[in-house]
Amino acid sequence: MFPAIPNPTTEKSAARFGDKDLMRRSASTVTPPAKRQTEVAKLIDVSKCIGCKACQTACLEWNQLKEEVGVNVGVYDNPHDLTPNSWTLMRYTEYENPESGNLEWLIRKDGCMHCEDPGCLKACPSPGAIVQYSNGIVDFVKENCIGCGYCVKGCPFNIPRISRADHKAYKCTLCSDRVAVGQGPACQKACPTQAIVFGTKDEMKTWAAKRIADLKSRGFDKAGLYDPPGVQGTHVMYVLHHADTPQLYAGLPENPRISPIVEAWKGVGKYAGLALIGLTAAAGVIHHLLQGPNRVTPEDEENAEKLAEGGKS
Amino acid sequence: MSTHDDGSGAHLRVRRYSGSARINHWIVAISFVLLLLSGLSLFHPSLFWLSTMFGGGATVRWLHPWIGVVLVIAFLGLFLRFFAQNLPERTDWIWLARIRYVLKGNDEYLPEIGKYNAGQKFVFWSQSVLVAVLFITGLGLWEPGLAYVEGLFGFKATITQLRMAALIHAGAAVLAITIWIVHVYAAIWVRGTISAMTRGFVTGGWGWRHHRKWLRKEVGEGEVERPRVTPAE
Ligand code: HEM
Ligand code: SF4
Ligand code: SF4
Numbered sequence: 001m002f003p004a005i006p007n008p009t010t011e012k013s014a015a016r017f018g019d020k021d022l023m024r025r026s027a028s029t030v031t032p033p034a035k036r037q038t039e040v041a042k043l044i045d046v047s048k049c050i051g052c053k054a055c056q057t058a059c060l061e062w063n064q065l066k067e068e069v070g071v072n073v074g075v076y077d078n079p080h081d082l083t084p085n086s087w088t089l090m091r092y093t094e095y096e097n098p099e100s101g102n103l104e105w106l107i108r109k110d111g112c113m114h115c116e117d118p119g120c121l122k123a124c125p126s127p128g129a130i131v132q133y134s135n136g137i138v139d140f141v142k143e144n145c146i147g148c149g150y151c152v153k154g155c156p157f158n159i160p161r162i163s164r165a166d167h168k169a170y171k172c173t174l175c176s177d178r179v180a181v182g183q184g185p186a187c188q189k190a191c192p193t194q195a196i197v198f199g200t201k202d203e204m205k206t207w208a209a210k211r212i213a214d215l216k217s218r219g220f221d222k223a224g225l226y227d228p229p230g231v232q233g234t235h236v237m238y239v240l241h242h243a244d245t246p247q248l249y250a251g252l253p254e255n256p257r258i259s260p261i262v263e264a265w266k267g268v269g270k271y272a273g274l275a276l277i278g279l280t281a282a283a284g285v286i287h288h289l290l291q292g293p294n295r296v297t298p299e300d301e302e303n304a305e306k307l308a309e310g311g312k313s
Numbered sequence: 314m315s316t317h318d319d320g321s322g323a324h325l326r327v328r329r330y331s332g333s334a335r336i337n338h339w340i341v342a343i344s345f346v347l348l349l350l351s352g353l354s355l356f357h358p359s360l361f362w363l364s365t366m367f368g369g370g371a372t373v374r375w376l377h378p379w380i381g382v383v384l385v386i387a388f389l390g391l392f393l394r395f396f397a398q399n400l401p402e403r404t405d406w407i408w409l410a411r412i413r414y415v416l417k418g419n420d421e422y423l424p425e426i427g428k429y430n431a432g433q434k435f436v437f438w439s440q441s442v443l444v445a446v447l448f449i450t451g452l453g454l455w456e457p458g459l460a461y462v463e464g465l466f467g468f469k470a471t472i473t474q475l476r477m478a479a480l481i482h483a484g485a486a487v488l489a490i491t492i493w494i495v496h497v498y499a500a501i502w503v504r505g506t507i508s509a510m511t512r513g514f515v516t517g518g519w520g521w522r523h524h525r526k527w528l529r530k531e532v533g534e535g536e537v538e539r540p541r542v543t544p545a546e
Pocket of ligand 3: 112113117118120138154155156160
């Protein structure tokens with residue numbers, strides 16, 4: 001058992017992190033705080049998940065969201081994809097293990113990974129619509145979001161969803177409001193098997209190491225931690241029985257990173273573009289200063305008159 | 314402004330654009346400037362303040378694509394009107410080879426030019442291509458527009474395609490803005506040009522100096538107006 005997070009006191013307490021702890025703010029430059037808060041993380045142990053969807057329900061409940069009644073197409077995934085209301089989703093994969101001959105039911109809780117290097121934030125054009133706190137939480141700030149969908153293009157995990165109702169982007173907040181008062185995320189609290197645990201990132205890594213050792217002792221010699229270095233690690237991590245092939249788990253990317261296309265678009269592209277526009281305008285000004293206007297001369301007018309005379313007769 | 318700067322006054326007046334062509338051009342010009350301002354507001358954080366001119370970023374998000382639709386329709390009108398006169402011809406290469414005389418304003422060393430010189434043709438064709446590219450990639454960035462097109466043609470754009478759309482849209486916008494600067498600058502630098510778009514006329518001297526072949530044709534067809542004797546009428 002991972003020690004349960006104690007219930008909060010009924011006394012009012014100040015939020016444990018806020019604007020002063022911003023490491024990054026979309027379309028803005030911030031000076032990161034001198035001292036970083038302890039990084040938090042959520043660990044999802046896929047091998048312990050029984051697919052009960054308590055976490056999914058807890059997420060809707062805590063965040064006061066309602067999902068539309070969908071259609072059954074013969075799979076367990078419900079809804080069929082993340083939506084502006086479903087910030088987390090159990091994805092079910094039936095996998096026939098060629099080595100053991102066993103049918104394995106791989107159930108992965110999908111949702112925002114709270115990347116250390118968040119592509120969503122990098123792509124966002126609206127100042128302050130996406131923020132990253134020094135404890136690692138990446139949060140969307142609704143008031144500043146313009147609904148452009150750039151974050152969707154920036155995210156390597158296909159997470160943000162734009163609401164058709166209010167044209168704002170939504171995704172898992174890692175229950176930043178609960179973490180701010182010393183609680184774990186609602187999904188973690190609801191999980192009956194401790195497949196979801198929450199704590200500092202170091203605690204989670206230590207706990208994961210134990211779980212991985214246990215899985216290895218049971219024959220899953222490829223068991224491992226999913227904390228992808230391509231995005232400098234995440235604040236939602238998985239314990240996978242087949243860590244060598246994360247794609248097995250409903251297409252979890254093997255080596256996620258901010259797409260080079262997005263890097264080019266939001267990086268050098270911007271400066272090259274602004275430079276080209278600026279230089280062209282400057283070239284115009286300089287040319288005019290050096291060359292002076294290209295004026296029609298009185299002779300030109302006379303020649304035209306003559307031509308017209310000739311043409312008329 | 315001297316009398317050389319506009320199509321009125323004592324000089325010969327040559328009709329260059331009909332009223333409908335000018336209205337068409339102004340719709341393109343205004344929508345282009347609005348697209349440029351609204352687009353640039355999302356292009357770089359240092360320009361986000363431009364979005365306040367439109368009532369904020371959220372308005373830009375939906376307004377920009379709709380202005381784009383206006384631009385595309387209006388631009389198509391200009392394209393159909395002007396493309397025949399923008400086909401390349403031999404003098405274009407001579408003009409290009411003598412580009413330094415162009416830049417010096419030494420029009421006397423240039424061949425006689427028809428309605429458009431090679432520079433104007435370059436602006437015409439490059440903007441035609443860029444507007445098409447901006448429209449297609451813009452659709453990829455426009456949630457409702459994309460959903461509509463996907464439904465229409467029964468496909469689903471991949472995330473890589475959408476990322477490419479963003480990159481190409483931004484790149485094409487930069488090129489279009491750069492060429493637009495050249496276009497506007499040329500109209501200002503070559504005095505007497507603006508009146509072609511404001512009032513539809515240029516002076517005979519302007520035609521003689523910059524587009525002599527075109528002037529000869531207009532004269533031949535009797536498309537020139539004698540100077541008016543009384544300025545007030
Ligand atoms: C022709 C039709 C066009 C369509 C349908 C279109 C659509 C879009 C869309 C959907 C976006 C994303 C932001 C948003 O949702 O508003 C966008 C961004 C942008 N557009 Fe357009 N657009 C068009 C034409 C143009 C033109 C002519 C220009 C330039 C003069 C332009 C410049 C830009 C720029 C600079 C951006 C920001 C790109 C970035 O963030 O890197 N667009 N456009
Ligand atoms: S839709 Fe995404 S990228 Fe656009 S402003 Fe909102 S959070 Fe930022
Ligand atoms: S998973 Fe996607 S939405 Fe979440 S922090 Fe990373 S890039 Fe942003």
